[in-house]
Amino acid sequence: MPELPEVETTRRGIEPHIINQTIKNIAVRQRSLRWPIPKQLEQKARNQKIESVERRGKYLLLRLHTGTIILHLGMSGSLRICTANTPAEKHDHVDFVFGNNKILRLRDPRRFGAVLWTTKDPEKHKLLSPLGPEPLEDSFNGKYLFEHSRKRTASIKSLIMNSHIVVGVGNIYACESLYIAGINPKRKSGSLSLARCEKLVSAIKHVLAESIEQGGTTLRDFIRENGEPGYFAQKLFVYGRAGEPCSNCGKPIKQIKQQQRSTFYCARCQK
DNA sequence: AGTGCGGCCTGTCCGC
DNA sequence: TGCGGACAGGCCGCAC
Incomplete structure (x- = not known):
């Protein structure tokens, strides 16, 4: 969750x-x-x-x-x-x-x-030592993502969800960041230009920071320490919106499976 | 070394 | 109503 x-x-x-x-x-x-x-x-x-x-x-x-x-x-x-x-x-x-x-x-x-x-x-600790940088810190930047994506064939979505590359990006924020950056989640990591890596990193930072401001995303059962939900769900562009019109172009949002997880994206806006 | 699956659990929802 | 199956904010530990 x-x-x-x-x-x-x-x-x-x-x-x-x-x-x-x-x-x-x-x-x-x-x-x-x-x-x-x-x-x-x-x-x-x-x-x-x-x-x-x-x-x-x-x-x-x-x-x-x-x-x-x-x-x-x-x-x-x-x-x-x-x-x-x-x-x-x-x-x-x-x-x-x-x-x-x-x-x-x-x-x-x-x-x-x-x-x-x-x-x-x-x-x-063995679980923490292999972790990549914090996404909101400066060490996570376009150059870093570009260098760590070279010669990689895995999809860009699975790369940004890989905690050894960068921590904290799960299924919701991966989908949202890729939508904001206009990048197709199926794209091979190694095929991204430096400029697009920079764009994606900015999108990740933006989405995470804004969600923290809203107290996170409550889809079904996330609650805060005081029992309150988070309010970022109303700001999601694609996650959980299969079939709804893309807020940019109007084409229905697609839902596919990658690594056994649902991916939501706009086939027209994300290349 | 990098990639991609199986598996760990319970609860909920949907179709028959 | 009941039942089976799919699905859900994660991620380690394997095989290849």
Whole structure:
């Protein structure tokens, strides 16, 4: 479910409630997520203070003095701030209970998400170390994308969704960025000119930044830490709009499959 | 090394 | 109503 804007919206939402707060208890109701929640997590993190709430790609990092809790929301995960009065529901797998009586509660029906623990620099963790640059930072630019797309035969859509190239771009924002840049999602990565790489990078930055401003995209079940939806869905040009007229040329938006994922695009405007 | 699939899960929706 | 199948904001770990 969540792409970078949804994860960043979540990060901003939870940070003020838990920063500098001490974890009094961790209640794990379901340990079997994408990987099992490590047994030592509760003991290692208990009575530790949250020193920072950071994001790297779609991972959230809760830094403690002795280590870091790594969270990933997978396809269906969400985090909410609540209190002990709020009864845990079916898919509420983990509660982090704080000294201020607030609870950070992880819900994840499909259990593609993860809760991990590392004592190293989290950037050196095996899941984080191969990640590409943050899309909103200057190191992700047209020249970078151009150089990393040379001689590649994979479609440009799969390239920008590859977290080893750039993090945070999921299925919705890949479709939207390619539409804004006027690039056909099926185009081979290696065939893009430098100018078109620059255009695509600008589109990615624009779409992600605007979605963060709107609190992310809620299609069905994404919720913020306070239970509110995000409002970017009303600004989507192509995602989920198969058959609707292209807002530029009026031709119906096409839906195809790439890498077993739906792609939405305009065959006239995207070449 | 790069590419493309299978698989992990549950919930929802659609057609019969 | 019930049932089967397709589909859903991700991404690792394999084969080739």
